[in-house]
Structure formats: structure tokens, C-alpha cells
Amino acid sequence: MLLLHGLxxxxxxxxxxxxxxxxxxxxxxxxxxxxxxTGFESVCALVSKxxxxxxxxxxxxGRWRLPFLAGLVAGGVVSAxxxxxxxxxxxxxxxDVVIGASPLLKTAWxxxxxxxxxxxxxxxxxxxxxxxxxxxxxxEKASWLSTASFMAAGIATTxxxxxxxx
Amino acid sequence: xISNAIIFVLAAAFGFVLSRSGxxxxxxxxxxxxxxxxxxxxxxxxxxxxxxPGLYLLKRHGRALGGDRLExxxxxxxxxxxxxxxxxxxxxxxxxxxxxxxxxxIGEGKVYAVAALAGTLLGAYLLGxxxxxxxxxxxxxxxxxGTGDG
Numbered sequence: 068m069l070l071l072h073g074l075x076x077x078x079x080x081x082x083x084x085x086x087x088x089x090x091x092x093x094x095x096x097x098x099x100x101x102x103x104x105t106g107f108e109s110v111c112a113l114v115s116k117x118x119x120x121x122x123x124x125x126x127x128x129g130r131w132r133l134p135f136l137a138g139l140v141a142g143g144v145v146s147a148x149x150x151x152x153x154x155x156x157x158x159x160x161x162x163d164v165v166i167g168a169s170p171l172l173k174t175a176w177x178x179x180x181x182x183x184x185x186x187x188x189x190x191x192x193x194x195x196x197x198x199x200x201x202x203x204x205x206x207e208k209a210s211w212l213s214t215a216s217f218m219a220a221g222i223a224t225t226x227x228x229x230x231x232x233x
Numbered sequence: 234x235i236s237n238a239i240i241f242v243l244a245a246a247f248g249f250v251l252s253r254s255g256x257x258x259x260x261x262x263x264x265x266x267x268x269x270x271x272x273x274x275x276x277x278x279x280x281x282x283x284x285x286p287g288l289y290l291l292k293r294h295g296r297a298l299g300g301d302r303l304e305x306x307x308x309x310x311x312x313x314x315x316x317x318x319x320x321x322x323x324x325x326x327x328x329x330x331x332x333x334x335x336x337x338x339i340g341e342g343k344v345y346a347v348a349a350l351a352g353t354l355l356g357a358y359l360l361g362x363x364x365x366x367x368x369x370x371x372x373x374x375x376x377x378x379g380t381g382d383g
Contacts, residue, residue: 086247087282119376120361135241136244147342156344190380192317222322
């Protein structure tokens with residue numbers, strides 16, 4: 068059951084096939100390698116003139132990532148609308164029960180986690196999509212190593228947060 | 234322009250699947266990392282299992298739909314793969330969101346995801362700001378290349 072309106076989840080095999088198929092269409096029809104975290108650099112490139120954000124990777128054909136990020140937001144909106152309506156929510160499952168339900172606490176926690184995601188994915192050269200899905204399927208050494216690293220760190224962090232600290 | 238519209242629609246489909254599969258759900262992420270529910274491991278395994286042979290065939294074919302040469306680069310191998318991966322893993326556990334689901338959660342109306350996005354953009358900016366100083370210790374590609382599209 069999802070936090071979103073208590074909806075049931077898609078079967079994992081259905082969701083997996085859909086993700087694999089969309090990634091293949093993106094590669095074959097549009098000649099683009101799936102990758103989401105570089106899109107955060109595309110956003111930075113809109114406002115920063117630093118050399119890192121002037122890379123050719125983010126210019127010209129590289130600008131496709133902005134409509135991709137916008138589409139992900141739209142997918143969430145459609146999912147909410149079809150699943151019971153769009154409504155603002157602070158619901159965070161076991162976090163509310165075990166750690167705290169204060170919006171201020173959640174905002175600080177999410178911001179801190181976000182800093183690690185932004186810095187970490189760009190240092191690693193990818194996230195769950197570019198390394199975990201595409202890079203693993205393409206048998207890239209960097210992706211297997213990076214995926215093992217973020218899965219291990221995620222497991223360790225959640226185990227520490229919910230089985231040790233709280 | 235047309236390709237941007239197709240990209241937007243594909244991303245919306247991708248986002249919808251992330252939303253409805255549990256991949257963009259704080260509880261499902263924690264259950265994955267606690268091994269209470271294997272849903273998300275199953276999704277990743279199936280996605281990779283579908284994509285791997287598809288990519289293999291596509292690379293042998295060598296061309297995209299319009300006839301252009303298939304172009305994508307393998308990701309560079311360096312110390313950042315592990316160190317960045319570990320930092321990301323901690324952030325993924327904390328927020329219950331990896332990069333795609335941050336945006337999906339905002340679309341769903343989860344207010345806290347906006348804070349996660351703000352942190353993520355600042356984090357990505359900081360990496361760009363210190364990149365020149367990380368090239369040597371992390372053995373990163375030169376700045377013009379970056380860590381690769383991902």
C-alpha cells in the first residue's frame with residue numbers, strides 16, 4: 068500500500084518491464100542514455116556561469132534533460148489525479164511515528180538528505196537510473212561498483228536509523 | 234521541439250510507474266533497506282534483465298530509429314563512484330527518494346519533497362563548485378568531461 072491515497076502497488080514484474088521498455092525507447096527512438104541526476108546540473112546551468120556548468124554535455128542536445136525532469140513531475144501529478152485527487156501531504160509513514168511528525172523537522176531532514184543526494188550522485192557520475200538501471204544493464208564497471216556502494220550505504224543507514232537509533 | 238514533447242511524455246510514463254510501483258514511496262524504500270519487502274529489488278532486477286539484452290541488440294544494430302549512429306558513453310571509473318555512491322546512499326535512505334522520485338513526489342503533492350529538491354540542487358551545485366579541487370584526489374575525468382551523464 069502506497070502513502071499516496073493508500074493505493075495498491077503495481078506488480079514488480081510489470082513495473083520492471085515498463086521501466087526497461089521506456090529506457091529502451093529513449094535509447095532507440097531518441098538516442099538518449101537514461102540518466103536523471105545530470106538533470107540537476109542542467110538546472111544549475113540555467114543560473115550558474117561556473118565552468119563546470121558550461122560543459123558541452125549540458126549544452127545543445129544535452130538540454131533534453133529539462134523536459135525529462137518536467138515529465139517526471141507530470142507523471143506524479145497524473146498518478147495523484149487518477150488515484151484519488153491531488154492534495155498536499157506531509158505523510159511520511161514510519162518516520163511520523165518513530166522519529167517525529169513536525170514539518171520543520173521533516174524539512175530539515177529532507178534538505179540534509181537532498182544535499183547528500185545532489186553532491187553524491189554527481190560525484191558518483193549517476194544515480195539509480197544511470198548507474199543502477201542503464202549502467203548495470205550495459206555491464207559497466209563504474210556502474211556496478213557505484214550501485215553496490217549506494218545500495219550498501221542505504222541499507223546501513225536505514226538499519227541504523229530504524230533498528231539502532233530510533 | 235517534437236523530440237522534447239516525446240521526452241516529456243516518456244518521462245511522465247516513467248514517473249507514473251515510479252509513483253505506482255513504490256519506488257517513489259518513503260515506506261517502500263525503508264522496507265527495501267530493512268529487507269521487509271523485496272518489491273523494489275524485484276523491479277530493479279526485472280528492469281535490468283529486460284534492458285540488458287535489448288541494449289546488446291541495439292548496440293549490435295548500431296543505429297537509432299532515425300538512422301543516426303547510436304551515441305552514448307560508458308561511465309568513467311574513478312574513486313568518486315564509491316565515495317559519491319556512499320553519500321548518495323545515505324541521502325536516499327534519509328529522504329526515501331532517489332533523483333527521479335524526488336520530482337515524482339513533488340508531482341504527487343508531497344510537500345517535503347520540495348525541501349529534498351532544494352538540498353539536491355544545492356548539493357549538485359556544490360559538487361560543480363569544488364570539482365576542480367576533487368579531480369586529483371578522486372581521480373576524476375577533466376572538468377570539460379565531468380563524471381558522465383547519469
